[in-house]
Amino acid sequence: MELIVKNLDLSFVSGGSEAHALRGIDFSVKEGEIHSLVGESGSGKTVTSTAIMRLLLSPPARINSGEIILDGINTLKMQEKEHRKIRGKKIAMIFQEPSKYLNPTLKIGKQITESLILHLGMDKKEAVLRALAILETVGLGGGKRVLNSYPHELSGGMKQRAMIAIAISCNPDFLIADEPTTALDVTLQLQILELILSLKEKLSMGILFISHDLRVVHDISDRISVIYAGKIVEGTSKNELFSNPLHPYTQLLLKSIPDAEKRGTRLTTIPGKVPDAENIPTGCAFHPRCPKAQDICREKEPEMKEYIKGHFSACHFSQGEGF
């Protein structure tokens, strides 16, 4: 079972302006695999995840083309009523700031059981039992305390676990995690990442992990796709990406990460900033900031090619063993 995003092209239209947020996104997530989507603010990573869940408001969002295939069916073509049945049941999502994304006036137990009752048709008693089991799975066991708590009574780490519990309650095939650890401290971050890894192993979930931090992504991913200005610029296995990055953007990102070994030297930086979706440069969107840029980069948009087996890059100058 796979979640396949094919050529997703999406714009935001308001007033007279059009922001071309996604310009043909291609990737897939398999069951039992963690696929990370890495990019900076404005790259389109959050738009991608929200689009997959069909949580974008249209208007102003407008799907120009593309498919989102889940279990063989193109979910973009479903009626809203149909899609609602799989949201939370087959595919679920967790977000960055649990304090904002949890209803402050509903108990955690209620927020879990309502999914169970709606999607799995359980009655109240069954649902509560199952909710307790799920809380145990995410490390919030120990009786009914958390079940009967309100979000503000839990610590940051616990809130994030609660959000995960709510999302996985119906045992979805796929989970989208949108920067779930960005707002957390280091030790908590580790715990949540370990939890997510265990979900992949124990429940064979396919996980799309969205992040801007390559270091976090390094720890848990199987495959990584790098997104820039609404397009995937590189995609490969985790090990390949870190040992042999092909796209200049990825290479520069890796070089700009501070760590103890780089002491005494200046960090490599990428001049300029991520382009606005309203003003995407011609040709390769990265060319204004790329040290390797040539005329062709301004004129022609590079295609995504498989330079090495399983390793794709969208740059005119990437090289590989040929495949």
Place this chain on the structure above:
Amino acid sequence: MDQILKLINVTKIFSGHGIVSSKHNIFKAVNNVSFNIEKDTIFGLVGESGCGKTTLARSILLLDPPTYGEIVFLEKDLTKLSGKQLLPFRMKMQIVFQDPHSALNPKLTIYKSMKEGLSNRNYPKDKIKSRIEELLDVVGITPSHMYRFPHEFSGGQKQRIVIARALSMEPELLILDEPVSSLDVSIQAQIINLLLDLKEKFRLTYLFISHDLNLVAYLSDRIGVMYKGRIVEIGDTDNIIDNPGHPYTLKLFSSAPGKMEIGIHNNEEKDDPLPIPPDGFVFSNDNGEANTFKLIQVEDGHLVGCYKKIGN
């Protein structure tokens, strides 16, 4: 003067009492913190939320004066000075916070925001504009943009402006509290490089506070690890990286993302052995079998905090 800042037993206690509750809730946010910062160096303070690092920063700046302890800045104990006497010292110590959005008044243009500080310092009026242009240029902001409002700039640019504003005071010590945590990775690198350039150019000393150990290890000459209000380990960066002495330090290292320490099999053997406390000391006081927290020297300039066992 070698040591631009000396903290001696700085403690900040918060006590809360309600009308109906009978207990006095005493909370030691900062507990007997002592360390020195040498001029022209970067001191990295590492800790997670709630460890007291921001309270400590506020105490040093005397925004929230310490309950007791001394803060010796440029050889003067600030805690003993009155408001007026503090003023010249206050200018020489500036702070950059994590969130550039709330640091800049959204209703003022950049020019106005920066002019305030200079006017207060009695900077010659006719020279203010050119000074602002100079400062913006030095941090990488186009000077002609100074009549724009904060919301017209990106997060990274706003942070640059905040740094420029801090520099306008001509400080000697810059306290940076998570200055890049809310920025994207590539922008972080730009700001970090900028900070290093500025340090050289203006001969600044930095107190860099962050929970990102990788970053702190990259930047700092000396590191202090803070946990529950106390300094639990302090030493030169090289020593701390090679030879962490406190279990919390080790925990921070192993939790830092980017190291392949993560695994769901809890029985995995760890390569690094756990640190052992010196004789007669323990690392935690949870069993109540120890008292008196002390910092013990384990090598030159490298101290580790532990509790003295009762009966020793």
Place this chain on the structure above:
Amino acid sequence: MEFILFLLRRFTRLLLTILIISTIIFFVIRVIPGDPALVVAGIDASDEEIQAIRVKLGTDAPVAVQYINWMKDMVKLDFGKSLTSNQPVLKIIRQRFSLTFTLAILGILLGVIIAIPLGVLSAVHRWSLWDYFGMVFSQLGMAVPSFWLGIILLLIFSVKFPIFPLFGSDSLKNLVLPAIALGFARAAVILRLTRASMVDELSKEYIITARAKGLTEKMIHYRHALKNALIPVVTVTGIQFGYMLGGAIIIEQVFSLPGLGRLFLYAIYQRDFPLIQGGVVFIAIIFSLTNFIVDIFYSILNPKIRLS
């Protein structure tokens, strides 16, 4: 447990408020020019008669002593006797209050029943026909003076089509039209607030989570958003109710209802000290009690507040 502590804290606050208000009223009244003894004695009274009345009233004693006496009486709920009618103040107020109370309840109920569902519908179906209807309704409600509305209602439903009685206060029928006049203005305010609050809640992040769970729009609106949206609405409604209890003076005039409002107006003109004092303290108590009850509702809706 913490809920009980919360209640205790709020209740203590309630008592303190009443104490402070009554003290303020006590001193404010004594600043108003006009000697009540003169009022009671009449124009022709001699100085000795006036002084005798002063002694009887207790206004000859120093202010501090008067205050202490008054406080002592207050604790016993003895507000003294009205100067103009010689009846116990509490008794007079009680009689009038039951009418005002009923009117206020009817008014606010009417307001709430119309406004909240309409407000929710407006927010959920923004810019639809419902929304426009709601906007017009609230504009009218705020622009139209209630006394004017009261008179119009009387003209239509008491004179032209004699459905409701013109005056009198014995049966509930008498209160229908005044309740509508009162309720209309209240509904307008509550509607606008409900709409704004709902719109606000629906744009919050936890609604995105609810959608991501595949909940139906109905569930999202009524189980998730509404509870949060009602929080400010409940507070405002409670305060509105408190004001109405003080006596809707103008409405009472229009419909000739013997309510609290008219009573106090009269008492002030007559410098009827005990009645004014007792009345204001009474209103203060009622208002504070209302706030207290609102607080309880508020804390049921919003669990965060129980910690404060």
